[in-house]
Amino acid sequence: MARIKLTATLLASALYAAAASAAWVPEKPVEFVVASGAGGGTDTFARTVQAIIVKYKLMAAPVVVVNKGGGAGSEGFVYGSATPDDPYRVTFGTNNEYLLPFVAKMGYTVQSLVPVAGMALDEFLLWVPADSPYKDTKSFIEAAKKGEGLKMGGSQSKDTDQTLVSMISAATGAKFTYIPFKSGGEAAVQLAGGHIDSNTNNPSENIGQWKANMVRPLCVFSTEHMAAGPKVTKDMGWSDIPLCKDSGVPIPTYQMPRTVWLPAKVSPDAIAFYTAILKKVSETPEWKTYIERSSQSDRFLTGDALRAYIKQDAERAIEVFKREKWIVQ
Amino acid sequence: MENFGNLMDGFGIALSFYHLALMAAGVLLGILVGVLPGLGAPNGVSLLLPLTFTMDPVSAIILLTSMYWGALFGGSTTSILFNIPGEPSSVATTFDGYPMAQQGKATQALTLAFMSAGTGALFGVVLITALSTWVAQFALKFSSPEYFAVYLLTFASFIGMGSASPFKAVVSMMLGFACAAVGMDGVSGNVRLTFGFTALISGISFLVAVIGLFGIGELLQTMEEGLRFEGLHARINIRDVFHAIYTLPKYWVTLLRSALIGCWMGITPGGPTAASFMSYGLAKRFARNKENFGKGDPNGVIAPETADHSAGTCAILPMLALGVPGSATAAVMMGGLMIWGLTPGPMLFIERPDFVWSLIASMYLGNVMAVVLVLATVPFFAAILRIPFSIIGPMIVVVCFIGAYTIAGSTLDLWLVLPFGILGYVFKKLDYPIAPMVLAMVLGDKAEDAFRQSMIFSKGSLGIFWTNSMLVASIMTIAMLLLFWPLIGKLIGRLRRAI
Numbered sequence A: 001m002a003r004i005k006l007t008a009t010l011l012a013s014a015l016y017a018a019a020a021s022a023a024w025v026p027e028k029p030v031e032f033v034v035a036s037g038a039g040g041g042t043d044t045f046a047r048t049v050q051a052i053i054v055k056y057k058l059m060a061a062p063v064v065v066v067n068k069g070g071g072a073g074s075e076g077f078v079y080g081s082a083t084p085d086d087p088y089r090v091t092f093g094t095n096n097e098y099l100l101p102f103v104a105k106m107g108y109t110v111q112s113l114v115p116v117a118g119m120a121l122d123e124f125l126l127w128v129p130a131d132s133p134y135k136d137t138k139s140f141i142e143a144a145k146k147g148e149g150l151k152m153g154g155s156q157s158k159d160t161d162q163t164l165v166s167m168i169s170a171a172t173g174a175k176f177t178y179i180p181f182k183s184g185g186e187a188a189v190q191l192a193g194g195h196i197d198s199n200t201n202n203p204s205e206n207i208g209q210w211k212a213n214m215v216r217p218l219c220v221f222s223t224e225h226m227a228a229g230p231k232v233t234k235d236m237g238w239s240d241i242p243l244c245k246d247s248g249v250p251i252p253t254y255q256m257p258r259t260v261w262l263p264a265k266v267s268p269d270a271i272a273f274y275t276a277i278l279k280k281v282s283e284t285p286e287w288k289t290y291i292e293r294s295s296q297s298d299r300f301l302t303g304d305a306l307r308a309y310i311k312q313d314a315e316r317a318i319e320v321f322k323r324e325k326w327i328v329q
Numbered sequence B: 001m002e003n004f005g006n007l008m009d010g011f012g013i014a015l016s017f018y019h020l021a022l023m024a025a026g027v028l029l030g031i032l033v034g035v036l037p038g039l040g041a042p043n044g045v046s047l048l049l050p051l052t053f054t055m056d057p058v059s060a061i062i063l064l065t066s067m068y069w070g071a072l073f074g075g076s077t078t079s080i081l082f083n084i085p086g087e088p089s090s091v092a093t094t095f096d097g098y099p100m101a102q103q104g105k106a107t108q109a110l111t112l113a114f115m116s117a118g119t120g121a122l123f124g125v126v127l128i129t130a131l132s133t134w135v136a137q138f139a140l141k142f143s144s145p146e147y148f149a150v151y152l153l154t155f156a157s158f159i160g161m162g163s164a165s166p167f168k169a170v171v172s173m174m175l176g177f178a179c180a181a182v183g184m185d186g187v188s189g190n191v192r193l194t195f196g197f198t199a200l201i202s203g204i205s206f207l208v209a210v211i212g213l214f215g216i217g218e219l220l221q222t223m224e225e226g227l228r229f230e231g232l233h234a235r236i237n238i239r240d241v242f243h244a245i246y247t248l249p250k251y252w253v254t255l256l257r258s259a260l261i262g263c264w265m266g267i268t269p270g271g272p273t274a275a276s277f278m279s280y281g282l283a284k285r286f287a288r289n290k291e292n293f294g295k296g297d298p299n300g301v302i303a304p305e306t307a308d309h310s311a312g313t314c315a316i317l318p319m320l321a322l323g324v325p326g327s328a329t330a331a332v333m334m335g336g337l338m339i340w341g342l343t344p345g346p347m348l349f350i351e352r353p354d355f356v357w358s359l360i361a362s363m364y365l366g367n368v369m370a371v372v373l374v375l376a377t378v379p380f381f382a383a384i385l386r387i388p389f390s391i392i393g394p395m396i397v398v399v400c401f402i403g404a405y406t407i408a409g410s411t412l413d414l415w416l417v418l419p420f421g422i423l424g425y426v427f428k429k430l431d432y433p434i435a436p437m438v439l440a441m442v443l444g445d446k447a448e449d450a451f452r453q454s455m456i457f458s459k460g461s462l463g464i465f466w467t468n469s470m471l472v473a474s475i476m477t478i479a480m481l482l483l484f485w486p487l488i489g490k491l492i493g494r495l496r497r498a499i
Helices: A002-021 A041-056 A071-080 A096-103 A137-145 A160-172 A184-192 A203-211 A268-282 A285-293 A303-324 B002-014 B017-035 B040-054 B057-082 B088-102 B106-140 B144-156 B166-180 B198-202 B206-224 B238-267 B272-286 B298-314 B316-322 B328-339 B353-384 B389-408 B411-429 B435-458 B470-483 B485-498
Strands: A030-034 A063-067 A089-093 A113-123 A125-129 A150-155 A176-181 A215-220 A255-263 A297-301
Touching: A030 A041, A030 A071, A041 A063, A041 A089, A041 A113, A041 A203, A041 A255, A041 A268, A041 A285, A041 B040, A041 B328, A063 B040, A071 A089, A071 A096, A071 A255, A071 B198, A089 A096, A096 A303, A113 A203, A113 A268, A113 A303, A125 A137, A125 A184, A125 A203, A137 A150, A137 A160, A137 A215, A150 A160, A150 A184, A160 A176, A160 A303, A176 A184, A176 B435, A184 A203, A184 A215, A184 B106, A203 A215, A255 A268, A255 A297, A255 A303, A268 A297, A285 A297, A297 A303, B002 B057, B002 B106, B002 B353, B017 B040, B017 B057, B017 B353, B040 B057, B040 B328, B057 B088, B057 B106, B057 B298, B057 B328, B057 B353, B088 B106, B088 B206, B088 B272, B088 B298, B088 B435, B106 B238, B106 B298, B106 B316, B106 B353, B144 B272, B144 B435, B144 B470, B166 B206, B166 B435, B198 B411, B206 B389, B206 B411, B206 B435, B238 B272, B238 B298, B238 B316, B238 B353, B272 B298, B272 B435, B298 B316, B298 B353, B316 B328, B316 B353, B389 B411, B470 B485
Parallel strands: A030 A063, A030 A089, A150 A176
Antiparallel strands: A089 A255, A113 A255, A113 A297, A125 A215
């Protein structure tokens, strides 16, 4: 009897689950809107998700990736939120969704989109050219305190890199001349060529140059060491990089979330549908390979946890914006 | 000779039936997207990218690069036949290619364009083969002042080029700079000149401007002149194709100069668009009959096409060796590389020589195949010109607007085409050159970024353009000489008369 009851419950819950997941499914092609140009970190992120969805047939409807990278990514968010209840536009970004509207007048507001998932956290590191005279973070910061300071390159203006550089200056008293380039890749090459003294690139943006012994990392802005993997150069791997907070830069963590968004007024069913798909994506071996290869932190956030993360991240950045007088509102 | 051995290994991998079939498919698809204005190589390659997820990296890159070659060739076709460049880098081809087509020499123009493009591409690949290791080092020397110097050199090569008054060229160029300034400014992060249109945050796409200025502007003028289209009476004969090939060696000076410019710009990486403009400018400067330029001089087709393709091929090298894509299409391919599990950068040559060298080998094969396939289509495309203008005219309008919409899917772009069309017509009537304006729109914001980055580097001193390195000093000096050549020329003339 107990057994029959159990079977019945299982059956019922299975049916219920099926009904719940069938509440909304896409019936036409879904657009993955990438809030960056082709070839950038966000682009690779979105296309990896697309590749995994295609490989495991997680969704019956086809996926089309479109790049809308104009205006530091704002073009993507404007496009992604153009129809407030259109569940066929899924927008991929970073923390730029909730930070851009503070530093420039954009065609969308932070509330135009709802966060669906944060799928990974990209790390920030302090890099110098391989032949730089600064062997560790301390001597680097000391040098930056003297005279006119050092030249720091980064991707875009008033974006994550420049925010971090401003935080380093505020925390240590070091002086930097910030030079904005079009992308992290450009900043990486400028560093390898010795045209700038340092940059704060993500691991994937500098790994090629590090492997070739053209640049080296000083420290990582994280509370714990990065995941161990194969050695990148002869004597160093990602996990051997010191933590910035232990090396005289009192910034415990600075990370950039890889986020997925939907227009603000889509039905909860649609949000649930995409959350479930992205959860499945994050559990595949291909996703783990992507995380490992790009040396990001594997952190899957949804719902309230994601909202809390966004709130905290935004507050900290806005503090910097206020200090630097970047706020436009 | 180590490179040569590697290349032979590469050929070993690339010369399989499967890979050759992929090349043919890629080239044909590429010609198709290249011919449709607005679609272009970057879009075509990103549409094809999902297909490659399940392929191995070597086959995937062969398919994508072949499509790129095909699109580059296809882009020249529409430039010559309809004055609508399918690709930014084939804008300069319209200057003399379209007049040739109007005079009934479409077959000759197309054949010369394809043959010189093929020559340029092969020149580029040979250079990559020989210098792959050294070239990456050279590109590292480039920082913002060097970039600005290269852009300035391109701008300077367009001023005082002869036919039009240098002042008119400057006016046209300044209008272009103004258009390029619209949208978000990369250095300050502020939004400029958008007048409240959110669609303008990403700037005015210069392709929209080109479609208006050339496509619609030209149509307006043709209509005014009474719907004549001289290509109508062009006889199409396969013998013309061979005849044009036969005349190609006559232009060896232009070919060689343009290939050198192209390779240099591809590696530095100034990009194929700057290369084709600069090459056209210099071809005109060195030509004996400057008046023929803009009226259908074969040199005006050969110069930009050769430079465009040699730069396009050479641009693959910085992408592989440094992770800096030289063009929009290269950027999409680089995204692909990362998804296939490869890290572009100096180590790629050491870690995955099989990938790098089969790609280089496929560049030889793919380009030869593209030239053959595209030459076979010449009679077909030239035949389009026999269709009466009253039918082809409206079709061009439709294609123009479809093209403008496809660029970004923005309806504002459709409206922008109209004022640019009228501007193009007015420019022609008042004898203002359009080319400097387009050039400024293409390179304007890059030049501005490079200039302002240099100013941050030097804390506001212009001296950085002469002191940063020998390289930048020499480029700047050449640029200044070219820029003030009309004045210097006059001065010399006066001195002579005085004596």
